[in-house]
Amino acid sequence: MSKQNNNLPEHPMERLLRMDRIPHIWCSTCGIGTAVSCFISALEKFEYPMDKVAIVSGIGCTGRVAGYIKLDSFHSTHGRAIPFATGLKLANPELKVIVISGDGDLSAIGGNHLIHAARRNMDITVICVNNFIYAMTGGQSAPTTPLTANSSTAPYGNSDPPFNLPLLVGSCGATYVARWTALHIRRLTKSMHEALNKKGFSFIEVIAPCSTLYARRNRLGTGLDLMKFYHDNSEIKHGAPLEELDINFQQKIIVGKFIDKEKPTFVDNWNNWLSQKLGSKFVPYGVAKA
Amino acid sequence: MKADPKGVLTGEHYLDGDHACAEGALAAGCRFFAGYPITPSTEVAERYVSRIPMVGGIFIQMEDELASMAALVGAAWGGKKSMTVTSGPGFSLMMENIGLAAMMETPCVVVNVQRGGPSTGLPTMVGQQDMMQARWGSHGDYQIIALSPASPQEAFDYTIKCFNLAEKYRVPVLFMMDECVGHMTEKVVIPKPDEIEITPRRLTKLAPEKYLPYKTNGDLVPEMIVAGTGYKIHSTGLTHDERGYPVMSPGTQDQLVKRLCDKIKLNADDIIEIEEDQTEGAEVIVMAYGITSRVTLPAVFKARKKGIKVGYIKMITAWPFPEKRVRELAKKVKAFVMPEINLGQMVLEVERCAAGQAKTYHVPHAGGWVHDPEDIYQVIEEAVK
Ligand code: SF4
Numbered sequence A: 001m002s003k004q005n006n007n008l009p010e011h012p013m014e015r016l017l018r019m020d021r022i023p024h025i026w027c028s029t030c031g032i033g034t035a036v037s038c039f040i041s042a043l044e045k046f047e048y049p050m051d052k053v054a055i056v057s058g059i060g061c062t063g064r065v066a067g068y069i070k071l072d073s074f075h076s077t078h079g080r081a082i083p084f085a086t087g088l089k090l091a092n093p094e095l096k097v098i099v100i101s102g103d104g105d106l107s108a109i110g111g112n113h114l115i116h117a118a119r120r121n122m123d124i125t126v127i128c129v130n131n132f133i134y135a136m137t138g139g140q141s142a143p144t145t146p147l148t149a150n151s152s153t154a155p156y157g158n159s160d161p162p163f164n165l166p167l168l169v170g171s172c173g174a175t176y177v178a179r180w181t182a183l184h185i186r187r188l189t190k191s192m193h194e195a196l197n198k199k200g201f202s203f204i205e206v207i208a209p210c211s212t213l214y215a216r217r218n219r220l221g222t223g224l225d226l227m228k229f230y231h232d233n234s235e236i237k238h239g240a241p242l243e244e245l246d247i248n249f250q251q252k253i254i255v256g257k258f259i260d261k262e263k264p265t266f267v268d269n270w271n272n273w274l275s276q277k278l279g280s281k282f283v284p285y286g287v288a289k290a
Numbered sequence B: 001m002k003a004d005p006k007g008v009l010t011g012e013h014y015l016d017g018d019h020a021c022a023e024g025a026l027a028a029g030c031r032f033f034a035g036y037p038i039t040p041s042t043e044v045a046e047r048y049v050s051r052i053p054m055v056g057g058i059f060i061q062m063e064d065e066l067a068s069m070a071a072l073v074g075a076a077w078g079g080k081k082s083m084t085v086t087s088g089p090g091f092s093l094m095m096e097n098i099g100l101a102a103m104m105e106t107p108c109v110v111v112n113v114q115r116g117g118p119s120t121g122l123p124t125m126v127g128q129q130d131m132m133q134a135r136w137g138s139h140g141d142y143q144i145i146a147l148s149p150a151s152p153q154e155a156f157d158y159t160i161k162c163f164n165l166a167e168k169y170r171v172p173v174l175f176m177m178d179e180c181v182g183h184m185t186e187k188v189v190i191p192k193p194d195e196i197e198i199t200p201r202r203l204t205k206l207a208p209e210k211y212l213p214y215k216t217n218g219d220l221v222p223e224m225i226v227a228g229t230g231y232k233i234h235s236t237g238l239t240h241d242e243r244g245y246p247v248m249s250p251g252t253q254d255q256l257v258k259r260l261c262d263k264i265k266l267n268a269d270d271i272i273e274i275e276e277d278q279t280e281g282a283e284v285i286v287m288a289y290g291i292t293s294r295v296t297l298p299a300v301f302k303a304r305k306k307g308i309k310v311g312y313i314k315m316i317t318a319w320p321f322p323e324k325r326v327r328e329l330a331k332k333v334k335a336f337v338m339p340e341i342n343l344g345q346m347v348l349e350v351e352r353c354a355a356g357q358a359k360t361y362h363v364p365h366a367g368g369w370v371h372d373p374e375d376i377y378q379v380i381e382e383a384v385k
Helices: A031-045 A062-068 A081-091 A103-109 A111-120 A165-171 A185-197 A211-217 A223-232 A266-281 B017-028 B042-055 B065-077 B088-104 B131-136 B152-169 B179-183 B250-265 B291-295 B297-305 B323-330 B346-354 B373-384
Strands: A053-057 A072-075 A096-102 A125-130 A176-181 A202-207 A234-236 A253-260 B011-016 B030-035 B058-061 B081-086 B108-116 B122-126 B145-147 B172-178 B185-190 B234-236 B274-277 B284-288 B310-315 B317-319 B335-339 B359-363
Touching (some): A031 A062, A072 B065, A081 A103, A081 A111, A081 B058, A096 A103, A103 A111, A103 A165, A111 A165, A111 B065, A125 A165, A125 A185, A165 A253, A266 B058, B011 B152, B017 B081, B017 B152, B017 B172, B030 B065, B042 B081, B042 B179, B065 B081, B088 B131, B088 B172, B108 B152, B108 B179, B131 B172, B145 B152, B152 B179, B297 B310, B323 B335
Parallel strands (some): A053 A072, A053 A096, A125 A202, A176 A202, A234 A253, B030 B081
Antiparallel strands (some): A176 A253, B274 B310
16 A cells, blocks of 8 residues: 555544554455444544543454554453453543454453453443454354354354354343444444443444455355345344344344443442441542542 | 552551561552452452552452453553462463563562462462463563562562562562461561652653653663553554554564563662672572571571581572572582472572582472471582582
8 A cells, every 4th residue: 555645635533543554454345444433433423532542452353453543552462351451441440441352352262351341340342343253363263153154163164153242241231232233334333432421331243244264265255245245134123132132144133232221330339339338438449539 | 759658557567478468569559459369369369458448449359360460451551550469370370461561561560479389289388389480481582570578577578679670660570479478477567658668650751742652761661651641552462663563573573572671681680689698708508589598597507507608598589580699609609509399490590590610409399388497408418518
């Protein structure tokens, strides 16, 4: 790609992207780019000081998102974005901390952290870009790979049933759970904006094509074809029962907002309980001094 | 800078090493603790969480040690002095993110109250078998700082030093306690806050436009920021340049990894603390650390009574290893003797630094109990021959 041309108009998302790191590493028609644009649009509408917003990623193709967003951003270890974010948020409760990472990172190696952060109602937003595969390492099966889909470690098709991620995090106590495909631009952006404004553990699953590995290996056309397929074969069903959200290979995908509720966060619980038990001896945590 | 009085329990106490370590952390200004229970270290967490609500800080019991260590790194970037505590099996789980802390140059303190291993080993009984893991446990090349206390008082004092070194060198500091020191109860004197020296974080004063997160100013340690203060930095576990951006090339790797090692290696004199007794003119020097440095003393005294010129070195700092001093002494003494509760770990360093100029004797112990001083004495006798 050619160097930036000074005569070109400013990129509309320049304020929030590290333009000095463009071109990015993602393949053309990969769904991650679309998810990131939606996220940047949501951030632009988010009425919060951008200095106080931080991004944490794990490892993988989506794990690279942190590196392109012009905010305090941390590219942690494989699976550990959520505990890293937990530490960051607890140390500095004024921060809005968003984890953006992939399905393998968050639900396989990081699965334990995902369920515990949801259980604690840790006040972070998790955006999980689900491409049904480990892409960075060359297209191996993930805990999200639909049954029968082909991967480099399931060359005869996958026989290992996948997670239903909204059910997983919902049953662990997440306060906001939504799923969209990467082509539901407007709705995904709106959902991200809602999640950003939410107090507590919010989770958005973004169904996105991996053009290079998953689409090619399964002969599903280009990334764009697959993105369209996901979009056109989705059904919006807000509040759908979580048990009905399984994803089967190249079949209908139910999308929408499934959970949106209020609950005290980890720090709220710490403060409420300890002030009850300890009274004036207790020093409330993370509460702005009057 | 002096200690924040809120965390300092000034006075004379009767504490075990684990409790003293928690008090040291509070005195040092640690206001974030992420941990997972494991014997024989759990009392550090218990003490901390019983005190922190009144001091003003936060404790979180994580789902495992992988999470604890990752949370520690995040919390440090969020601006808190942070610590975790564990023992062998948990220490193994922490290794990957100790490497992340080293790579991101994140100040934090990891306490390992050592028990016998390998694997589940001897959960309630002493070992000193993680000393090499402390140095080499995470993959890749990096340098680390590790200290080892020999009493509850030292557990208090040197926990503070761990925090101070972590800030000064922007490195995870490992506090290698052992079950005996962790569980022995002795008098601990906690000084007044204005008598406790605290090293603050090396925060940059540069404006965000001028600041590069991994650019150094000659002293090998870059200045840090607190997330949320407008610097909009990027930090990654990938090989990175001064901007913190991933640059995966042999040149960048060479610059970065050498600096990560040099900032510790070239400051070894400042970091290392050892105690010496009668090393000048000695024929044999006994070196030990942790509980073994105390168990050794009866053997040293007995040998001296018998007319053997025995010098004694207690290593407070295990890593970086006091290489320079051992090399100097190796030219003058016949032999070094190192008892430790393992089958030969730090003694390999003694042997390396003695470099054939003095003999090196190990007094091994597989763990579960301390040495019989008589066993150490026997080796001193043999070494002097
Ligand atoms: S390998 Fe797949 S997931 Fe990764 S960037 Fe390319 S298309 Fe996207």
